[in-house]
Amino acid sequence: MFFIMLRQSFVKGWRRKALATATIVLAASLITALMNISIDVGDKMSKEMKSYGANISLVPKSENISLEIGGVDYNPLEGQVLIEERELPKIKGIFWANNVVGYAPFLKVSAEMAGSAQRVPLLGTNFDKAVAVDGDEEFRIGVRVINPYWQVAGEWPAEDDADSILVGAVLAGERNLKAGDRVALRATGEKGAAQTFTVTGILSTGGAEESAFVASLATVQRLAALEGKVQSVSVSALTVPEDKLSRKARRSSDALDSLEYDRWYCTAYVSAITHQIEEAIPNISARPIWQVAASEGAVINKIQLLMIVVTIAAFIASGLGISSLMVTTIMERAKEIGLTKALGAADREVYLLFLSEAALVGVIGGLLGCAVGAGLSQVIGLSIFGSLISFNFVVIPVNVAISVLIALAGSLMPSRLITRLYPAEVLHGRR
Amino acid sequence: MADVKGVGMTRGRMFLLILFKSLKVRKNRVAITFFSIMIGASIITALASVYFDISAKMSRELRAYGANFFIGQKAASESRTSDAGVVKDAMALIPSDKLIGASPYIYGVVRLDLGNAVLAGVDFAGMKKLSPYWQVEGKWISVDFDEDSCMIGKTLAKNMELKVGDSVNVIRNETGFQRSLVVKGIAETGQAEDEQIFVNLALAGRILGQQGRVNHAMLSIVTEGTDIDALAARVQAEFPGLDAKPIRKVSHSDGRILDKIKGLMAIIAVIILTVTTLCVMTTLIAIVSERTREIGLMKAIGADDRDIVRQFLAETLTIGLAGVAAGMLLGFLLAQLLGQAVFGSFISFRMVVLPVTLIPSIAASLLAAALPVRMAVRVVPAQVLKED
Numbered sequence: 157m158f159f160i161m162l163r164q165s166f167v168k169g170w171r172r173k174a175l176a177t178a179t180i181v182l183a184a185s186l187i188t189a190l191m192n193i194s195i196d197v198g199d200k201m202s203k204e205m206k207s208y209g210a211n212i213s214l215v216p217k218s219e220n221i222s223l224e225i226g227g228v229d230y231n232p233l234e235g236q237v238l239i240e241e242r243e244l245p246k247i248k249g250i251f252w253a254n255n256v257v258g259y260a261p262f263l264k265v266s267a268e269m270a271g272s273a274q275r276v277p278l279l280g281t282n283f284d285k286a287v288a289v290d291g292d293e294e295f296r297i298g299v300r301v302i303n304p305y306w307q308v309a310g311e312w313p314a315e316d317d318a319d320s321i322l323v324g325a326v327l328a329g330e331r332n333l334k335a336g337d338r339v340a341l342r343a344t345g346e347k348g349a350a351q352t353f354t355v356t357g358i359l360s361t362g363g364a365e366e367s368a369f370v371a372s373l374a375t376v377q378r379l380a381a382l383e384g385k386v387q388s389v390s391v392s393a394l395t396v397p398e399d400k401l402s403r404k405a406r407r408s409s410d411a412l413d414s415l416e417y418d419r420w421y422c423t424a425y426v427s428a429i430t431h432q433i434e435e436a437i438p439n440i441s442a443r444p445i446w447q448v449a450a451s452e453g454a455v456i457n458k459i460q461l462l463m464i465v466v467t468i469a470a471f472i473a474s475g476l477g478i479s480s481l482m483v484t485t486i487m488e489r490a491k492e493i494g495l496t497k498a499l500g501a502a503d504r505e506v507y508l509l510f511l512s513e514a515a516l517v518g519v520i521g522g523l524l525g526c527a528v529g530a531g532l533s534q535v536i537g538l539s540i541f542g543s544l545i546s547f548n549f550v551v552i553p554v555n556v557a558i559s560v561l562i563a564l565a566g567s568l569m570p571s572r573l574i575t576r577l578y579p580a581e582v583l584h585g586r587r
Numbered sequence: 588m589a590d591v592k593g594v595g596m597t598r599g600r601m602f603l604l605i606l607f608k609s610l611k612v613r614k615n616r617v618a619i620t621f622f623s624i625m626i627g628a629s630i631i632t633a634l635a636s637v638y639f640d641i642s643a644k645m646s647r648e649l650r651a652y653g654a655n656f657f658i659g660q661k662a663a664s665e666s667r668t669s670d671a672g673v674v675k676d677a678m679a680l681i682p683s684d685k686l687i688g689a690s691p692y693i694y695g696v697v698r699l700d701l702g703n704a705v706l707a708g709v710d711f712a713g714m715k716k717l718s719p720y721w722q723v724e725g726k727w728i729s730v731d732f733d734e735d736s737c738m739i740g741k742t743l744a745k746n747m748e749l750k751v752g753d754s755v756n757v758i759r760n761e762t763g764f765q766r767s768l769v770v771k772g773i774a775e776t777g778q779a780e781d782e783q784i785f786v787n788l789a790l791a792g793r794i795l796g797q798q799g800r801v802n803h804a805m806l807s808i809v810t811e812g813t814d815i816d817a818l819a820a821r822v823q824a825e826f827p828g829l830d831a832k833p834i835r836k837v838s839h840s841d842g843r844i845l846d847k848i849k850g851l852m853a854i855i856a857v858i859i860l861t862v863t864t865l866c867v868m869t870t871l872i873a874i875v876s877e878r879t880r881e882i883g884l885m886k887a888i889g890a891d892d893r894d895i896v897r898q899f900l901a902e903t904l905t906i907g908l909a910g911v912a913a914g915m916l917l918g919f920l921l922a923q924l925l926g927q928a929v930f931g932s933f934i935s936f937r938m939v940v941l942p943v944t945l946i947p948s949i950a951a952s953l954l955a956a957a958l959p960v961r962m963a964v965r966v967v968p969a970q971v972l973k974e975d
Contacts, residue, residue, distance in 0.1 A: 172873065179869040186862040190855065197851070204847050207840040208652060213777055221746055221782050223705055225694040225802075305839040362657075362835030406722075445777035450720035451651035458648045459848060462929045466634070469921060470859050473630040477866035480623040481873055487615065488877040532858060540850045 177521045183474030184525020189532040190467040200541045210390035211448040238385035248289040250432040255394040258301035261386035270340035277368035280376025302392040310335035310357025321353035324366035343380040395426040397453025475562045482566030498579040514567040522559030621910045627867040628914025628948045633921035634856045635940045650687045655837040659803030668800040688716025689806040695795035698758040705783045708791020725751035725772035736771040740781040744773045762796040864951040871955035879963045887968040903956035
């Protein structure tokens with residue numbers, strides 16, 4: 157009898173049920189999409205935040221205190237310790253290798269321009285170079301990968317082009333250089349003929365590079381007779397925001413017990429990644445660049461919080477929306493319920509009927525909503541971040557459960573009202 | 588003539604009477620309609636308010652990245668320092684409500700107990716706001732006139748074997764200056780600051796023999812869009828001797844990140860607006876559809892189809908306007924809750940939110956009422972009245 161009534165209610169009142177299901181689909185898809193995005197927004201924004209440049213810097217361990225002010229070195233160090241370039245691909249061999257977006261090695265030497273006694277800094281780096289590493293065939297390194305804010309008016313030199321050079325905007329202003337000009341440079345202290353370069357572009361970075369010449373790493377190494385050496389490396393890695401554990405680890409990694417240590421080591425904290433790089437490459441010191449590392453965490457936490465709060469707000473609103481719809485769809489069935497009660501149905505049975513109807517509508521609506529919401533979140537991911545949002549399967553059970561709960565909660569109040577009515581009153585048409 | 592007018596008046600009165608009765612008698616349904624429109628309108632108001640404020644709010648949050656504006660000496664000039672007063676005047680051009688933090692800098696090389704180091708003179712109060720990302724062990728120097736303390740970079744501290752609370756001798760041969768300073772805090776940034784020692788601007792001036800001079804100033808300014816370039820141009824125009832420019836690394840990225848966040852919020856707001864509107868519509872459709880009998884009765888006693896549609900629209904409009912008004916109030920409160928929870932500050936009210944909420948809410952309500960009524964007026968009265 158119960159199942160007959162349930163089926164009848166869906167077959168005869170299909171429009172009513174379709175409306176209720178549609179509402180739940182809408183609400184559930186909204187919640188699915190928002191939940192999906194809330195979960196993934198941290199990763200997505202973290203990638204976007206890479207536009208602030210590298211967040212880890214590698215320097216030789218025994219580096220002396222530098223006395224550099226505004227790009228001028230007051231203590232040019234003789235015979236300083238340098239990093240071996242061939243060690244660098246090991247950065248892609250650490251536990252969090254997949255989080256390393258790229259790196260750029262730097263070698264800064266002092267150079268003399270032909271026909272001028274004044275020294276100018278000459279910076280060697282990779283622009284955009286493919287490096288073969290295990291597990292990532294298309295891994296690219298260089299400043300164009302990790303410092304998207306570097307801007308060149310003119311052309312970037314090709315990686316293997318030994319005759320092209322970029323000139324920093326400030327230096328270009330001082331020396332009246334422009335793209336297409338030719339300059340002859342010789343590393344300070346090196347004998348031999350100066351090499352002539354063609355300026356291919358003017359570089360703006362807003363940093364010290366603007367007062368320097370920038371050429372490919374191999375060229376500068378050759379000029380300065382420092383083959384295979386680099387001075388510092390900037391690494392760009394995807395990290396998770398700092399928290400209590402990572403702050404504790406930073407103060408002293410001995411303070412962690414083995415469980416905490418494992419958890420710290422296996423979380424993409426910037427401090428864990430620097431620790432792993434130091435393990436992989438001997439004689440270097442890896443330091444987080446806190447301007448990028450700490451700020452990124454602060455901003456991403458904000459965005460995540462924003463998304464969560466918006467999701468909760470949307471959740472409450474759709475919950476109330478579904479409830480009010482449930483109230484209408486039940487109240488209009490007063491007559492039918494009066495009749496069932498007159499025929500001897502117990503209040504309990506009426507409840508059961510309404511609640512199972514609500515649960516059924518909730519399950520169908522919730523599942524359909526998940527599907528629609530998954531599509532919706534991909535639309536958002538593609539249009540904002542240009543990549544798909546990873547679908548988190550925990551969203552499906554959560555969402556179906558929520559839909560059913562809302563439908564049940566929304567039905568409970570009107571079911572109580574309706575079972576309290578007197579059959580005679582309802583059937584007579586007074587209520 | 589009079590007859591027609593009389594009929595018209597009767598109709599008008601009848602219209603109002605039905606409207607009034609319908610609202611009064613069907614309290615339950617009115618309440619549900621009102622309630623669902625109010626919820627829909629409030630969520631739309633809240634999100635729209637947050638959306639229109641998100642740039643201002645997030646650009647403030649992005650100041651966690653520190654300085655985004657630089658004022659210094661023209662590259663071409665001989666001297667590397669400028670007059671502190673002039674730089675201060677240039678800094679005063681920035682509206683104070685936009686300025687998060689700022690500090691002038693003066694640099695020089697000094698001798699410490701165990702070797703040479705770069706000494707930087709800064710304004711600590713401004714510095715703390717300028718660089719919230721500094722990881723400081725110990726304390727920031729809090730008072731401007733503290734001339735017995737210094738802060739020191741982490742690498743330098745390690746090399747000089749200094750800890751928080753130790754004293755260090757600062758010596759400058761050229762000026763014959765020597766004083767023992769207490770290390771108040773050790774700072775870690777991962778950049779050049781790690782190898783520098785920081786003291787008060789005035790003290791640094793005396794140590795280096797450069798009173799009243801500064802190398803440059805760094806500023807952290809809340810900006811949206813390209814107004815930072817306009818600001819640079821303005822400072823440049825007023826002080827032709829100075830070089831004022833945005834710090835590209837930060838200002839360029841700020842713009843990109845803001846665009847992303849705005850885009851994300853916009854799409855989410857539009858989706859929530861659409862879905863909420865549709866939710867309200869389905870509820871309204873359900874409420875109106877169950878009144879088919881009533882429509883049959885109205886037709887039976889002589890109402891024409893247009894009258895009925897008008898009647899229902901007027902009813903929905905009345906409830907809808909009240910619902911939207913209440914929803915806007917509630918939504919604005921909700922926006923404040925959101926603003927406090929996420930940004931710790933209030934969301935400002937913007938007029939543009941009013942039409943953004945009002946138009947879709949009312950349009951959706953009217954559409955939701957019109958659809959089922961139009962379907963209902965096509966029924967034959969006798970059929971509906973006889974039985975469902």
